[in-house]
Amino acid sequence: MRLKAMTLGTIAVALCAVALGSAAGPQTKPNMEKLMNPAQLNETAPDKFQAKFETSKGEFLVEVTRAWAPNGADRFYNLVKNGYYNNCRFFRVIDNFMVQFGINGDPKLNAVWSQARIKDDPVKQSNNRGYITYAMAGPNTRTTQLFINYRNNAGLDSQGFSPFGKVVKGMDVVDSIYSGYGEGAPSGNGPAQHLIQQQGNAYLEKNFPKLDYIESATIVTSEAK
Numbered sequence: 001m002r003l004k005a006m007t008l009g010t011i012a013v014a015l016c017a018v019a020l021g022s023a024a025g026p027q028t029k030p031n032m033e034k035l036m037n038p039a040q041l042n043e044t045a046p047d048k049f050q051a052k053f054e055t056s057k058g059e060f061l062v063e064v065t066r067a068w069a070p071n072g073a074d075r076f077y078n079l080v081k082n083g084y085y086n087n088c089r090f091f092r093v094i095d096n097f098m099v100q101f102g103i104n105g106d107p108k109l110n111a112v113w114s115q116a117r118i119k120d121d122p123v124k125q126s127n128n129r130g131y132i133t134y135a136m137a138g139p140n141t142r143t144t145q146l147f148i149n150y151r152n153n154a155g156l157d158s159q160g161f162s163p164f165g166k167v168v169k170g171m172d173v174v175d176s177i178y179s180g181y182g183e184g185a186p187s188g189n190g191p192a193q194h195l196i197q198q199q200g201n202a203y204l205e206k207n208f209p210k211l212d213y214i215e216s217a218t219i220v221t222s223e224a225k
Contacts, residue, residue: 030083035109038116045070045077050168050221053085056212057177060170061220062132069121069164072134072142076164077219079144084109085217089204091191093179098153100135101214102145103193105201114197118142121162127153130171131163148174177212 034040051062066073079085084104092100104110119140127133127149135145139160148167149156167174185192191211195203204211 030086034082035084036112038113041075041078041082043074043078043081045073049077049219051076051080051165051217052220053170053217054215055090055173055177056215058170058173060173061168062165063168064165066164068125069162071118071121072162072164075118075134075142075144076146080217081219083216084113084144085214087201087213087215089191089196089201089208089211089213090177091193091196091204091208091211092147092184093177093181093190094150094183095179096151098147098149099174099177099179100145100147102135102143103196104144105204107198107200110197110200113144116143120160121164123157123160123162125163127156127161127163128166130167130174132165132167133161133163136160150175178210180210181208 045064045066047066049064051064053060053062064073064076085102087105088101088103089105090099090101091103104113117140120136120142125131129149129151132146132148133156134142135147136142181190182188184190191204191208
């Protein structure tokens with residue numbers, strides 16, 4: 001899935017700090033049994049929670065407010081809790097725009113999640129710097145891909161991109177993610193998303209070895225519903 005940089009037109013197909021508090025029972029390894037069956041990952045997220053991303057560049061912390069985008073928050077909570085984003089690459093990084101990730105390194109998982117779509121949420125928050133949002137290819141097409149805004153991208157709001165959380169620690173880490181490959185193929189020299197889907201991290205490691213990546217993503221704090 002792709003989101004076009006700073007355009008308000010049609011969206012072309014193809015557009016994850018140490019937290020305070022105790023861990024809320026995160027999965028340290030991917031729960032493959034559940035991840036291979038998206039219908040099982042249907043837990044309602046807490047009203048507010050945090051997720052810690054340990055990456056090749058350091059740690060950052062995302063705080064999610066479910067009321068901003070309930071469908072998106074629930075999907076994110078389930079994916080993080082079950083280890084989906086572990087070892088995922090930041091495959092599309094555009095300076096002064098956004099950093100995108102969320103295609104799994106395992107082609108088998110990509111095959112089952114590519115059609116596991118969730119319904120859109122109304123846009124209640126703007127795509128400000130540090131806010132995290134799903135990539136999509138039109139109405140009701142959100143699955144697993146996410147992006148973090150590098151700057152205030154309010155132009156995305158009217159296109160239906162609905163933030164569900166924001167980076168509250170470690171934005172300097174997010175800013176430092178490797179961006180040398182630029183836009184993805186075929187528009188640029190970066191990875192082709194269909195090849196990531198088909199070949200996973202093997203394709204990226206061979207052809208784009210400088211990409212930064214998520215070592216693990218875990219739920220670290222949560223509040224009662």
